Amino acid sequence: MFGSTKQCSCKMLIQIQHKLKQLIAKQTTRACSLKFKHDLSDSLEERKYENEQYDETDSEITFRFKDLTTKLCEPEQLRTKPDVTDLKFGHYFTDHMLKIFYHSKLGGWQRPVIIPFENISLHPAAKVLHYAVELFEGLKAYRGVDDKIRVFRPDLNMGRMNKSALSSGLPTFDGHELIKCINRLVEVDQEWVPHSESSSLYIRPTLIGIDGTLGVQQSESALLYVIICPVGSYFNGNDDSVSLLADPAYTRAWPGGCGDKKLGSNYGPTIRVHNRAIQKGRQQVLWLYGPNHEITEMGTMNMFVAYRNEFGEKVLATPPLSGLILPGITRQSILQLCEQWKDVRVEQRTITMDDVIKWQKAGRLLEMFGSGTACIVTPINSIEYLGEIINIPTIEHKEPLYLKVRESLHAIQYGHIKHPWAQTID
Numbered sequence: 001m002f003g004s005t006k007q008c009s010c011k012m013l014i015q016i017q018h019k020l021k022q023l024i025a026k027q028t029t030r031a032c033s034l035k036f037k038h039d040l041s042d043s044l045e046e047r048k049y050e051n052e053q054y055d056e057t058d059s060e061i062t063f064r065f066k067d068l069t070t071k072l073c074e075p076e077q078l079r080t081k082p083d084v085t086d087l088k089f090g091h092y093f094t095d096h097m098l099k100i101f102y103h104s105k106l107g108g109w110q111r112p113v114i115i116p117f118e119n120i121s122l123h124p125a126a127k128v129l130h131y132a133v134e135l136f137e138g139l140k141a142y143r144g145v146d147d148k149i150r151v152f153r154p155d156l157n158m159g160r161m162n163k164s165a166l167s168s169g170l171p172t173f174d175g176h177e178l179i180k181c182i183n184r185l186v187e188v189d190q191e192w193v194p195h196s197e198s199s200s201l202y203i204r205p206t207l208i209g210i211d212g213t214l215g216v217q218q219s220e221s222a223l224l225y226v227i228i229c230p231v232g233s234y235f236n237g238n239d240d241s242v243s244l245l246a247d248p249a250y251t252r253a254w255p256g257g258c259g260d261k262k263l264g265s266n267y268g269p270t271i272r273v274h275n276r277a278i279q280k281g282r283q284q285v286l287w288l289y290g291p292n293h294e295i296t297e298m299g300t301m302n303m304f305v306a307y308r309n310e311f312g313e314k315v316l317a318t319p320p321l322s323g324l325i326l327p328g329i330t331r332q333s334i335l336q337l338c339e340q341w342k343d344v345r346v347e348q349r350t351i352t353m354d355d356v357i358k359w360q361k362a363g364r365l366l367e368m369f370g371s372g373t374a375c376i377v378t379p380i381n382s383i384e385y386l387g388e389i390i391n392i393p394t395i396e397h398k399e400p401l402y403l404k405v406r407e408s409l410h411a412i413q414y415g416h417i418k419h420p421w422a423q424t425i426d
């Protein structure tokens with residue numbers, strides 16, 4: 001009796017396997033026609049990429065928010081929330097995560113799912129593990145003074161993420177669909193958004209190539225996932241200024257490279273240089289480029305320099321998006337705000353170490369600060385360069401620009417003022 005049940009279930013299994021094979025064959029035909037569509041648009045995609053004008057709404061092949069399903073944690077799976085006064089960046093994750101697979105053989109993007117937070121399982125030959133076929137984003141949700149949760153300029157992160165995907169041969173998608181899925185994830189874990197104006201919820205979308213094959217080729221399968229974590233403030237009061245090590249022996253990005261994309265491969269190799277800065281008693285690296293020691297970025301932040309020009313005008317300068325600079329969303333926001341204020345001349349220009357030394361010696365150097373989602377605005381107090389210490393008077397002014405910028409962004413992010421950059425998640 002037992003033996004015949006076993007035989008019968010084996011037969012059934014073979015039949016099911018056969019049916020599945022037929023089904024996959026059908027889907028592969030569909031995938032081929034979709035792939036063909038993709039190939040046709042390749043040159044167009046490439047042109048958009050070259051022009052930095054990628055419009056994610058053009059993505060024909062995408063997952064859809066309407067297909068999103070949610071599997072909530074069982075009560076015993078819920079994690080203990082950390083104290084908001086003790087939020088170490090990137091150490092605590094919420095109860096759920098978003099996952100979306102891409103398999104070209106199955107027609108491309110699969111249905112998005114929100115599931116309890118879990119480890120991911122990868123083939124040991126997965127492209128991400130060998131060739132760093134990986135990109136990520138970083139954006140934040142803030143609990144406003146009205147208790148509403150707002151996400152800061154997510155559309156810009158989506159545009160940047162698609163550009164990173166194109167540069168890595170990973171699939172693109174409609175950014176609006178991902179924003180809606182992320183908003184749902186934040187809504188599901190909304191109690192993790194700190195009830196505090198010195199904390200926020202960091203959102204980390206990640207896209208990895210998961211083909212289990214060795215060889216530097218395009219990954220035909222990928223996993224897009226989003227994890228979120230409550231994070232504390234990077235700054236305490238006004239004196240959170242940092243010192244930098246500027247060593248022309250190291251370069252973060254170069255022309256024709258991919259320093260302007262948010263690829264994991266840009267970050268790993270910087271750790272050694274960062275450690276060197278720490279050993280020398282500095283907190284961050286000031287990344288220089290070329291024979292003129294051009295200032296590019298600081299740590300993982302964009303750079304701003306405020307100085308008085310030869311006509312006595314106050315100028316806020318930042319290096320141009322020449323391919324060496326990550327197009328930061330905070331950078332763009334600061335430029336837009338300062339252009340509206342009109343009390344400072346805004347310039348995107350090359351800044352060399354010689355310029356900084358010249359302005360400092362002439363008493364015309366006012367401020368230097370870094371900008372980024374994680375810490376918003378970080379003032380700089382000194383730079384170690386070729387064995388000398390250059391003092392930067394950023395925090396010595398009565399009404400420094402960095403503070404005005406920081407406070408203005410804070411007011412937008414925490415809903416003190418109504419602003420289109422801060423989008424409520426409902």
Ligand SMILES: Cc1ncc(COP(=O)(O)O)c(C=O)c1O
Pocket residue numbers: 138297299300301302326327328329330331371372373374
């Ligand atoms: C290298 C680098 N530069 C600048 C930034 C700042 O960009 P954003 O303002 O979009 O956070 C980041 C952080 O994403 C970065 O990793």
